[in-house]
Amino acid sequence: MIVVMRVGATDQQINAVMERIRAAGLKEHLSHGVERTIIGVLGQIYPELKDTLEVLPGVDEVIRVSKPYKLSSREFHPEDTRVKVGGVTIGGEDVVVIAGPCAVESEKQLFETAHAVRAAGATVLRGGAFKPSTSPYSFRGLGERGLELLAQMKAETGLPVITEVMTVADVDLVARYADILQIGARNMQNFFLLEEAGKAGKPVMLKRGLSATIEEWLLAAEYILAQGNKELILCERGIRTFESYTRNTMDISAIPVIEKVSHLPIIADPSHGTGKWHLVTPMALAAVAAGADGIMVEVHPNPDSALKDGAQSLNFDNFRKLMKLLAPVAAAVGRRLVSP
Amino acid sequence: MIVVMRVGATDQQINAVMERIRAAGLKEHLSHGVERTIIGVLGQIYPELKDTLEVLPGVDEVIRVSKPYKLSSREFHPEDTRVKVGGVTIGGEDVVVIAGPCAVESEKQLFETAHAVRAAGATVLRGGAFKPSTSPYSFRGLGERGLELLAQMKAETGLPVITEVMTVADVDLVARYADILQIGARNMQNFFLLEEAGKAGKPVMLKRGLSATIEEWLLAAEYILAQGNKELILCERGIRTFESYTRNTMDISAIPVIEKVSHLPIIADPSHGTGKWHLVTPMALAAVAAGADGIMVEVHPNPDSALKDGAQSLNFDNFRKLMKLLAPVAAAVGRRLVSP
C-alpha cells in the first residue's frame, strides 16, 4: 500500500501517517519526490487500512498495490484449476457445452431438450428449477419438482446437471440433485449464499454480477474458495452498460483477463449476455475464439412459447447449427470440442 | 403492449402475431402506418408475453406501454405513503435525519455516537450489526451482540433504530430489535429476502442496487408491498458509473423522479453515495434541496480508527456543522427538519 501525500504536506502530517502505520503493526518506507512525499506500507495489510489512512490530514490518496484476492489469483497458484464433473473436465484443453432450457417447465419439455442437446453434442445439461425474476408477477420455477426432473434426465442421458441455487435454505436440497451449483449474477455478492455453496461439497459456477468488476468477481470467488472448495468455475454473462440494443454487454475481454489473472476456468453465457437468440451463435463463437473453457446456452423446443426467456433461447435446429460452427472454431485456437 | 412489425412484413406474419395474441386470451388492435403495421395488445398482459411476441417472424420490436410496477406506482396510488416510526413520520412534510456508525463496534462507540447524533438533531439511529463486505477478509459485524447494543441505545436515547438484515434466516432476529429493517444495495434483488422482510411486520427501507434502474428498484419494492407491508421507504445510495473519483455516482435526480412516479418516501445516503466524508455535507444538502424526505449519514466518534467505512464517516463536529446547514435548506424548500 502506498500513501501519497499532498503537495506541501507538513512534516507533522507525514509523521502522523507513519505513526498510524506503525500502530497497525506495519512498517513504513519514506520517499521524497520532486512534488510530493510518498510513504510505502510494508507488512500484512488488512483491506480497511486504506480507508483509515485516506482520511488523515495531508494525505492525497492511498493506492493499493497487492491484489485483494489471493486464493483465486494466478500469481499465487500458477496451475490451471480443472473441475471434473461426470466424464467432463472443465478448464483443460476441452471446450465444454452446457445446454438446456432457461427454466424447467415440464417433463416433456425437459425430456425433448435434454435428448436434443445431447444428440447435438452438449456435455452438461442446464435447467432452472428456482428462477429469479425482476418482477414478482412472473414465473418463478417448478422448485423441487424441477430438480427431480433434472435428476431423471441425468439418469436417462448420462449428462451431468447444473442448476441455480438462490437461497441459503435451498443449498442442501439443490446439492442433492445437481452436479454443479450455479450462483446467479444477482447473488454474486450474497455472501452467506457463497459460503454455504462453498460448503456443499459440489462444484460451483459463479456468474459475474451485472455491475461487478473483475476484481469484485474474484473477491466473491474468494468467499467460496475460503470454504475449502477448490472446484469453482466462473461464468461471464454480460455487464450493464448504457447500450440498450442488447440486454447486457457481454464482456468477451473478461475471458482472456481471467485466464491471465486467475487459475479458475471460465465459461461464457451468450444467452443472458445478449438477451437475443440471433446473437447467441456469433457470441458463443467469439467466446471460444477468445479462450473460453466452454459455453452455456439456452435451448428450448419451442422458444415462442417458453415461460421464461424465450427471446434468448435457441431452438433445436439453431443449436445444431451453432455446434457445427463451434467445433472448427475451437480447433482453430487449439482446443477440442468434447463429445458426450 | 405494442407490436411493431418490420417494413415489408407479410400478411401471414401479421396474422400469426394476431393469433398468438388471441391464444393468450387478449385482444389485438391493428394499425397500418406509412412504413409499418403496428398491433396493439389489449387486456391483462403478463410480462413474459413481450419475449414471446418478439421472436415471431416479421416482428421488429415489442414495446411495453403499461408500467410493470403497480403497488408502488403513484398512478394507481396518488396519495403519499407516510411511515411512522417512534414519534417520527417519514414521507410527510418533515425531513428526517438518520445517523450513526456504519458498523456497531463497541458499546462505547455506539453510546457516544448515539448521544452525539441525538444532541445534534438526528431522529433515527443507524448502525450495522451484520455487515456485507466485498472481501471475505474484512470485518463483518458483531451480529446479535450488535443488535442488543442498538436496542440498549434506543432505550437510553429514545431514538428508533434502523439496521440491515442480510439473509432470510436473520429476518426474525433483526425484526425483534429493529424499528426499520434495512435491505442493502447488494440484496435489492434477493427476492426471498425481500418477501421475508415484507412479512416481518416492521417498516422496511429498500436501498437501490448499484446498477438498478429506477424501474427495477420499484419492481423490487413490489416484492415487499405484495406481502401486504405498506410501510416501505426507498433509499438512493449511488449507482455505478465510469467515474472513479467518487465510490459511486449519487443519482440525485432519482429523488424527484421517485416523487413523481411513486407514492413511497425516499431517503438519501450521501455516505455510501460518495464514499468520501468531505462530500457528505454538500450531497446531503443537495438531496434535501431536491426533495428527499430525509438523509442517512454515517457518523463515528473517530473516523480514523473506524473498523468499517471510516473514509465516508463524519466526526461529531462535522455532523453538527451539517445539521446547522440542513435546517435552513429544508426550510428554503418548504420542509421542516424534525427534532428528536
Place this chain on the structure above:
Amino acid sequence: MIVVMRVGATDQQINAVMERIRAAGLKEHLSHGVERTIIGVLGQIYPELKDTLEVLPGVDEVIRVSKPYKLSSREFHPEDTRVKVGGVTIGGEDVVVIAGPCAVESEKQLFETAHAVRAAGATVLRGGAFKPSTSPYSFRGLGERGLELLAQMKAETGLPVITEVMTVADVDLVARYADILQIGARNMQNFFLLEEAGKAGKPVMLKRGLSATIEEWLLAAEYILAQGNKELILCERGIRTFESYTRNTMDISAIPVIEKVSHLPIIADPSHGTGKWHLVTPMALAAVAAGADGIMVEVHPNPDSALKDGAQSLNFDNFRKLMKLLAPVAAAVGRRLVSP
C-alpha cells in the same frame, strides 16, 4: 410514433394531443386500452415531434417506432455495402487486416513496420499523422510529414493507407494522401467533420464513440452518407463502462448487431478496444469469429519505446502469431483471410 396517455387522461387532453398531431400535417389513430388511451401518429414524422408531444398535459410517454436512421439501415438497403480500396474489398467474404503503428514516428519506424506487417499478411497500412491526446502535454503526431511518409510506404509496399483526420481544415490535406479517412471515436459526433469527410471523395472509416449507442453511431454515419458518400466502414473500438482492468470494454456483440441492422461493413480494433497488447490477439480472434469484416491492429517495431500507445501495440513477432491464428478462425466461420 405512439403517444401513451396517462391513466385517467381527460378527453380534453386527448383531443389536444390529436389537434397537435394534425397541426403538424399528420394523422392520428386512437386506441382505448384497459388502462390507457394510446394514439398512433401516422405520416412523415420529424424527430423533434417526440419532444413536442411528450410535454403535453396527460401524456405519459411518446414512443418512437420508426428507426431514426435510414441511409445506413438494412431495412431500406438490404444489400451489403462493399468498399474497394486498392485491391482489397471490405465488406464481402474476405477478412481484411489493417495494421501499422499507432503514430508515425519516423521513416525508419514506419518502413520497418510496413514491411513487417505486409510480410505477415496485412492488406492495409495504418498510421497516425495527427494524434488526439487527452493531455495537451503528450505527443501529437508528425502532421503533414507523417502523411508524406505514409504515401512513400504505400508506394513501396503497395498497401493502401488509412489515417485519421481530426479537423475540418485538414480534410483536403489528408484526403490527398490517404486511401481511407479515419474519423476517431472522440470525433464521432463532430458533425462538421463528418460532413466534410463525406464530401472528400474517399472512403471513410467511422469509429464508434466511447459512449455512443449503436443507434447514435448509425445516426453519425447518416451525416456522411447524406453527402452522397456510400463508401463507409464502421469500426468498433470499445465503449466506456465501469470496468477498469481494460481501457475500454470492447463490445463484440456490436458486430453481429450491425450486421443485422445495417448494410455497412464493420471492422474491430482490439488495440484501442482493450488497451493492453496481451488482449489484442484473443479479441481479434473473437471479433472475426463474431463476423467482423476485418481487424485493425497496432504494430510497432519496439513497443517499449513507442511514443504513443506502446502498451497496446504488438511487436512483429506477436503480430505474426496473431496472423497464424486468424486464418483458421476466419475459415471456421466461412470467411477468407485475404492476402496482400
Place this chain on the structure above:
Amino acid sequence: MIVVMRVGATDQQINAVMERIRAAGLKEHLSHGVERTIIGVLGQIYPELKDTLEVLPGVDEVIRVSKPYKLSSREFHPEDTRVKVGGVTIGGEDVVVIAGPCAVESEKQLFETAHAVRAAGATVLRGGAFKPSTSPYSFRGLGERGLELLAQMKAETGLPVITEVMTVADVDLVARYADILQIGARNMQNFFLLEEAGKAGKPVMLKRGLSATIEEWLLAAEYILAQGNKELILCERGIRTFESYTRNTMDISAIPVIEKVSHLPIIADPSHGTGKWHLVTPMALAAVAAGADGIMVEVHPNPDSALKDGAQSLNFDNFRKLMKLLAPVAAAVGRRLVSP
C-alpha cells in the same frame, strides 16, 4: 510514478526497469515489500512513460501519483478563479443564473424570453445559434443570424450573452458576438477547438463530456488554459449511465469535487442534465445547495412548440417559480443570488 513488479520478478527484470527510468533522465527509488518490489520514479515525468514501463517484463502495473492536470489544479493554484462578464462575477460569493432558449428561433422568441428571464432575475442570456444534433435531419440553428439576434438582445437588456461555438472556423465569428464562448459536451475533447477557443480572448465555458471523467474534463480544460486564457468556467451537464428515465445522470457530486481539486468556477445545467422540464427545478436547487457557482437553464415562451429540446425547457411561469425557490436555497448555504 510507481512501478509495481510482479511477485517473483527477477533481479534482471528489476534492473531493466531501472535502466529504462534512467534512460528517460529520471531517478528511481527501490523498495522491497513482503510480496513485491516497488520502484518509485522521481523527476519530471511525461505521461507516456506509464505505457512504456507497463509493458516491460516483470511489471505488474504502473501507478501515476502526480495529477496529470496542473493549470486547473487547486494544489498549484489555491485561489478561486473569478470570471467577470459584464457586471457579473462567476466564481465568487454570487450565484449566477444563465437562462434563455436552447436554440435562437426568431427575434420574437428571443425578445420575449430575454425580457422574461431578466425580469425574473437571470443575469446572463443563453441561446444557441449553432446547434449540434444527433440526427442530420434535425434543426441545426440560425447561424450568424442567431448571433446577431443575441447581440441585439444584449443591447436591449444589458445581459451578457453566452453561445456555443462548434467548429474552429467559427471561433472568430462567435467571439465577435458572444461574451462567453461555450464548448459543448460533444466537443469536450475536440482539441483543436479547445485551443482555438483558448486564443479567442473571451471567457470560455467548458461542458463536461457525456462520458468524461472529472480528470479528463480537467485535462481538456488544460488545453484552454495552456493558451494563456485564465477565464474558464466548467459546466456539469450530466453523464451517460445505464439509467434511462433521465436523458443523462446529472453528477451533482462533481460540483464539490471540482471545488476541492480545482480553482475553476462550476455551473450546473439541469436542463441537459435531466432532459425533462419537471426535474429542472429540483436539480437546480440541488446544484446550488451542493455549492455550484450558478445554473444554466433553458427557458422558452412556449416549450410545446420549441424547435429544439422543448421537453427540457421551462416556460416563463415555471422559471419564475424556480427563481423564487433559488434565492433562499442560495442564502441557506451562504451564497447570494445576484440580481441583473
